[in-house]
Amino acid sequence: MPVETWLIFILSFMIIASIAALEIKDILSSIVAIGVVGLGVSIAFLFLQAPDLAIVQFLFEIFALIILVRAFLRKDYHKEDPAKINKILTGITVVTLISIFLYSVPALNHLPPFGKPLMTTSQYYIDNSAKDTGAANFVASIILDYRAYDTLGELTVLFTAILGALTILRIKSQRNIIETAKKKKDGMTVIVKTVTRVSCWMILLYGIYIILHGHLTPGGGFGGGVILALAFLNVMLAYGKKFTANWLNINFLYDVEAASATLFLLVGILGISIGGAFFANYLSKGELFHLISSGTILPLNILIGIKVAMSLFLVVWVLAGLRFEKGEEV
Amino acid sequence: MIVYLLCFALFLVGLYGVLTKRNLVKIILSLGIMGYAANLFLILVGYRNESQYPIIAEGVKQAPMVDPLPQALVLTSIVIELGTTALLVVLALRLFEKYNTFDITKIRRLSG
Amino acid sequence: MILPYFIIIPLLTTFLVTLIAGKKDNWAIVLSFISVTSLLVLSLFAFITMMNDTVSYELSTWEIPYGIILVMDALTSFTLVMVSIISFTSLIFSIQYIRHLSMNWRYYALFMLLVTGMNGVIVTGDLFNLFVFMEIALFSAFALVAYGSKAEEYEAAFKYAVMGSVSSVIILIGIAVIYSATSTLTMAKIAEAIPDLSRELVFWVGILFIAGFGLKAAVMPFHTWLPDAHSSAPAPISSMLSGVLIKALGIYVLIRFFFNVLGAPQFFTQIFLVLGTVSIIAGVFLAIGQWDMKRLLAYHSISQIGYILLGLGIATPLGILGAVFHLFNHAIFKSLLFYNAGSVELAIGTRDLRKMGNLNKILPVTSQTSMIASLSISGIPPFNGFFSKLIIIIAAIQAGLPIYAVFAIAGSLLTLASFMKVQRYGFRGENMIDQVTNKIGWRMNSAMIILAVLCLLTSLMIVPGIKEVTLDPVVKVISENSEYMQLVLGR
Numbered sequence: 001m002p003v004e005t006w007l008i009f010i011l012s013f014m015i016i017a018s019i020a021a022l023e024i025k026d027i028l029s030s031i032v033a034i035g036v037v038g039l040g041v042s043i044a045f046l047f048l049q050a051p052d053l054a055i056v057q058f059l060f061e062i063f064a065l066i067i068l069v070r071a072f073l074r075k076d077y078h079k080e081d082p083a084k085i086n087k088i089l090t091g092i093t094v095v096t097l098i099s100i101f102l103y104s105v106p107a108l109n110h111l112p113p114f115g116k117p118l119m120t121t122s123q124y125y126i127d128n129s130a131k132d133t134g135a136a137n138f139v140a141s142i143i144l145d146y147r148a149y150d151t152l153g154e155l156t157v158l159f160t161a162i163l164g165a166l167t168i169l170r171i172k173s174q175r176n177i178i179e180t181a182k183k184k185k186d187g188m189t190v191i192v193k194t195v196t197r198v199s200c201w202m203i204l205l206y207g208i209y210i211i212l213h214g215h216l217t218p219g220g221g222f223g224g225g226v227i228l229a230l231a232f233l234n235v236m237l238a239y240g241k242k243f244t245a246n247w248l249n250i251n252f253l254y255d256v257e258a259a260s261a262t263l264f265l266l267v268g269i270l271g272i273s274i275g276g277a278f279f280a281n282y283l284s285k286g287e288l289f290h291l292i293s294s295g296t297i298l299p300l301n302i303l304i305g306i307k308v309a310m311s312l313f314l315v316v317w318v319l320a321g322l323r324f325e326k327g328e329e330v
Numbered sequence: 331m332i333v334y335l336l337c338f339a340l341f342l343v344g345l346y347g348v349l350t351k352r353n354l355v356k357i358i359l360s361l362g363i364m365g366y367a368a369n370l371f372l373i374l375v376g377y378r379n380e381s382q383y384p385i386i387a388e389g390v391k392q393a394p395m396v397d398p399l400p401q402a403l404v405l406t407s408i409v410i411e412l413g414t415t416a417l418l419v420v421l422a423l424r425l426f427e428k429y430n431t432f433d434i435t436k437i438r439r440l441s442g
Numbered sequence: 443m444i445l446p447y448f449i450i451i452p453l454l455t456t457f458l459v460t461l462i463a464g465k466k467d468n469w470a471i472v473l474s475f476i477s478v479t480s481l482l483v484l485s486l487f488a489f490i491t492m493m494n495d496t497v498s499y500e501l502s503t504w505e506i507p508y509g510i511i512l513v514m515d516a517l518t519s520f521t522l523v524m525v526s527i528i529s530f531t532s533l534i535f536s537i538q539y540i541r542h543l544s545m546n547w548r549y550y551a552l553f554m555l556l557v558t559g560m561n562g563v564i565v566t567g568d569l570f571n572l573f574v575f576m577e578i579a580l581f582s583a584f585a586l587v588a589y590g591s592k593a594e595e596y597e598a599a600f601k602y603a604v605m606g607s608v609s610s611v612i613i614l615i616g617i618a619v620i621y622s623a624t625s626t627l628t629m630a631k632i633a634e635a636i637p638d639l640s641r642e643l644v645f646w647v648g649i650l651f652i653a654g655f656g657l658k659a660a661v662m663p664f665h666t667w668l669p670d671a672h673s674s675a676p677a678p679i680s681s682m683l684s685g686v687l688i689k690a691l692g693i694y695v696l697i698r699f700f701f702n703v704l705g706a707p708q709f710f711t712q713i714f715l716v717l718g719t720v721s722i723i724a725g726v727f728l729a730i731g732q733w734d735m736k737r738l739l740a741y742h743s744i745s746q747i748g749y750i751l752l753g754l755g756i757a758t759p760l761g762i763l764g765a766v767f768h769l770f771n772h773a774i775f776k777s778l779l780f781y782n783a784g785s786v787e788l789a790i791g792t793r794d795l796r797k798m799g800n801l802n803k804i805l806p807v808t809s810q811t812s813m814i815a816s817l818s819i820s821g822i823p824p825f826n827g828f829f830s831k832l833i834i835i836i837a838a839i840q841a842g843l844p845i846y847a848v849f850a851i852a853g854s855l856l857t858l859a860s861f862m863k864v865q866r867y868g869f870r871g872e873n874m875i876d877q878v879t880n881k882i883g884w885r886m887n888s889a890m891i892i893l894a895v896l897c898l899l900t901s902l903m904i905v906p907g908i909k910e911v912t913l914d915p916v917v918k919v920i921s922e923n924s925e926y927m928q929l930v931l932g933r
Contacts, residue, residue, distance in 0.1 A: 008336065216385075
């Protein structure tokens, strides 16, 4: 079947699933339904020849689900209140949205048809980026060389979001969290622990592989970073927080996160003096298809991977340690 | 063309959720749907018929490729949306702590 | 080339603050102070020396449209100066104010991130880059609104976050449509390609962007997040939000996109006229009934943004002059008003006008500066507000739109009434308050005095002679809109 037909099928499925997710009364089921929609997006990315994105979308989706489920998993509020829905307001909204949709149809008609993009700029990337940057993965060459400044912004957005979340949660020190962790019964069964003891290293290795080969294969720093965070999360779930707090020095992780962001910026600043512009690619390009190649893309990928792994793991760590009895703050 | 319209329809479903739903969690989920729709739309406009993904491999002749630029943009956008979700979830948790409900019509101490 | 330093300085400060100041909070203050001071010096230097040029800086050494460029023209440096002045005074004000909330290095890190985001939006020449840095500024704004951990602050922050994120996704769809139609993201190249596109498509994208960026600028009908957010935030943050954020993220982008990229089509300037006028009148009406001082100020922000939009909608050089001048002036007097509200709240613990009284005895600096600021915002000579509003009104009459001039004058009179109420009840009322809970230190006072002096000094910008140097180049950049495209591409 041609790609377009598959896509129509997936998109219709996603629309139905999202309407279902919004109407279901049980919050947990809604969250799972959204996960299905996200999975649909990931599969659509595969059909649209974007393997990088399929990996990253899938992993970040999983992470969003983990955050949502962990935050809202309590006995007393996973049912939505039976609402007296304001029918008039809903009706007006639906009518307005339908009219917006109808108004947009002629406008969308003026875009280039599906499957025939203009690509005046991107043809340059396809033709020249292997020569210009030395990377085999053109998406990586765009995000870490041509548009590396955007990636700096993206890293900063993630940094800001995590900093903001920690500020709102008022996490003052790590000691409180570790104390409360020590009181609870820790970890899962022996079977889980034994399997994790082996599997966590394999997951870590896989994550490191994805990061290091970002300029050659799909994935890169973002995907690999999430995999590393998930490996740590695996340990935390299987062994409990007390063990993990002993195994990893959490305060050190905070410093590593900030340090990797700073180093990313410093690599860019060095570009001003060595390469001639902010974020110029000034290391040697090396040979195509080799591991050590593509100039600054490789170290930048590594720094992104470390930063993403630390931030995401710290968010889940903090969320897992919170207890929300009335008035109690950690 | 139809895929563009379907994608836009998904976006509008998300917007419907944000505007009409009362539960905070549903609002956050609807925002997620809108984000998915926007990302998908970016990749849809970048697709070229009978082309492959923008990575070259050793020894393989380079085939026509899809547009790599929207893929870079969506990579950034996915990360930004995760940040949004994290911030909103944390705020919703704090709101539950202070107001003891997730119903947005009951969280209205500020008015006027 | 100094352009990237506008981003590097605040961003590096944030990272350093996070790394080292977890141990010692004082380092956070020192680093942030160095950072805002150097930004102020740098932006003034850029403004004075590069007034008439348009320069661009290619990042990663790739030329457009394959890389991202930063662009500095008169509008950029003008807005940067505005942002730097307000960040400088807000930082000084914060040093004492935040100590009473809870001294925390995170505040300074988020503050510098806010500045980074705004600077990033102002200097960029690439549409998606603008989106990314806008998100940086927004996320720090969300977190800072909720900084005080009271219940109302979380409510305000959540609403702001939801509405802000909705507008961001709308903008992303707009960017996708533009990319599909023009295959480039550099704003100058998009400007080149716009005349070849169908009118319907351009209108549709324009509507999307007005919805998205208009929400950031709190234009009616997308304004509902602003009263809650700006009143619940700590006072120096309210002044940053009202004074510069809604302008850098909202108005500046609207100017760049609708004037420099789209070429100011008639359809959209009409929309600006209507939305601006509605904002002026509705904002001031909603403000009059308020007794909460900060909420009143927030509604007035909506109203004053309406003036700026009205000036832009008139679209003659005189109207644009008024709008740009009012942009700058509003940043100064609105921030000053928020500082006053903050110091009153710190001193006697309340924001309710009915509970205040003879503050002009116990808080002399606050009271005097608030009188100056109130006169400025109401448009009384010789303060800066008078001149900018007058120019807008004259421009409306000259352009053959007298009805809008009437609305503008009406809005101004109602603003005057509203602020006379503030002065009467807040500062010269009957209650006798003897005790001050917290004394206002020299830092907060000096921040207020600096801005009050500026209220007077910026009136000088209209004097012919100085006007040619400061305001006219900015107006030229905006009104001769295709110049942007030529100048950037000619490089």
